[in-house]
Amino acid sequence: MSLNDLNARVRHDLATLNIGAFAEPSDGIYDVIIVGGGQSGLGAAFGLLRERVSQVLVLDENPAGYEGPWETYARMVTLRTPKHLTAIDFAMPSLTFRAFWEAQHGSEGWEAIDKIPRGDWMAYLRWYREILNIPVQNETRVGLIEPRDGAYVVHTGSRTFIARKVILATGIQGGGEWHVPPMIADALPPHLYAHTSQAIDFGALQGKRIAILGGGASAFDNAHHALTEGVAEAHVFVRRPSLPTVNPIRHMEAAGFIARFPALSDADKYAVMSSFFQRNQPPTNDTFARAAAMPGFQLHLGSPWQKVEHTGDGAIVTTPQGRHDFDFLIVSTGLITDPALRPELRLVEAGIRRWKDVYAASGGIRNNLIDNHPYLSPGFAFTGRTPESEAQLRGLYAFNYSALISCGLSASALSGLKYALPKLASGIADDLFRDVSAEKLAAYYAYDEPEFTGVAS
Missing domain, CATH: 3.50.50.60 (FAD/NAD(P)-binding domain)
Incomplete structure (x- = not known):
């Protein structure tokens, strides 16, 4: 056909x-x-x-x-x-x-x-x-x-x-609206950071070091894309000590949960979605594998951003694991x-x-x-x-x-x-x-x- x-x-x-x-x-x-x-x-x-x-x-x-x-x-x-x-x-x-x-x-x-x-x-x-x-x-x-x-x-x-x-x-x-933490928006001029929902000129970042805040699939998608576009290093920072491994959506799909969700009581709806937000979704295996296989990829677990500073031509990010210099920041913190x-x-x-x-x-x-x-x-x-x-x-x-x-x-x-x-x-x-x-x-x-x-x- x-x-x-x-x-x-x-x-x-x-x-x-x-x-x-x-x-x-x-x-x-x-x-x-x-x-x-x-x-x-x-x-x-x-x-x-x-x-x-x-x-x-x-x-x-x-x-x-x-x-x-x-x-x-x-x-x-x-x-x-x-x-x-x-x-x-x-x-x-x-x-x-x-x-x-x-x-x-x-x-x-x-x-x-x-x-x-x-x-x-x-x-x-x-x-x-x-x-x-x-x-x-x-x-x-x-x-x-x-x-x-x-x-x-x-x-x-x-x-x-x-x-x-x-x-x-x-x-x-x-x-x-998409969320950019004030720690970043108040510290840096707009040309030094972008949310993943924005257009990003990756060509201008060739050979640069970038940091990505967030542990969801979008963070790893952007890391992979940036590295394929010529970025020298892409560092993904995740506040959790380990990435989540369970995706509750897969259970919802298989258990008939999605179709019948509106029939739940308000208390059950609230409790389910509170759990959903707390559990988060892991990146898919192929998304993570593609990013991790790229030269220049680095993952920082247990590394919430505590401070962001403007250095004139870049940014310094402070985490419990130390201070890091970057040329550009990408924010993958949802909405x-x-x-x-x-x-x-x-x-x-x-x-x-x-x-x-x-x-x-x-x-x-x-x-x-x-x-x-x-x-x-x-x-x-x-x-x-x-x-x-x-x-x-x-x-x-x-x-x-x-x-x-x-x-x-x-x-x-x-x-x-x-x-x-x-x-x-x-x-x-x-x-x-x-x-x-x-x-x-x-x-x-x-x-x-x-x-x-x-x-x-």
């Missing part, structure tokens, strides 16, 4: 399932605007179309084909998840990555790969958008979401859009989730209910990072602190990393997308129906069109 054959198969499958096409609204008001055109945004758009919600628009700040992290700041060689996991195909075999891969490389090619190459995953997302004809407007950054008259005005730099519902499919950082950090939510964030508003954890499980997460409905809707804020937020959905505590590994991981996307789409379709239910019911009660045309003898 060629890629052209697969395209024909997808179109036939869509036709047999009676799935129509996206449409422009006649009144200028979209049923749904999706902010973010990466894998979650594209999957959400198709999920809505399957629910017969067709007046959908996706807005993304990046150039076409560069949505999400895969061709920007992601520096891994392959995805970290097992290749057989499905995500945004909605159980349509012709829309899976495997079908896309086999159309180009055959079934033998599928058996030959261990994990999905990062660039090929982005190629799959581009194909998915094209074959489904998903309406994405690129290079459009959303600056403000304004509630108005039961809908939302979405402000961008060039124009405004109006929608009845808005989905924030804004990825890992979309619920807050902070809090709606107050999102400029597009500044008109509504004060009314957004957080976990600390509804559940008071005690003892060793209490975690300030969890407390500031939004408390979402099972369908990813923001909830309000008061009846007034609840009304203002009705129709605004967080399908990004900030849903982690309320909805589990959903929009935050490929492992969860296949369970989360149908819930999101179904919930929004229900919400749209409730908005016009009085009109729909009146039309039902008034319906009297004859169907049977026979005459009784």
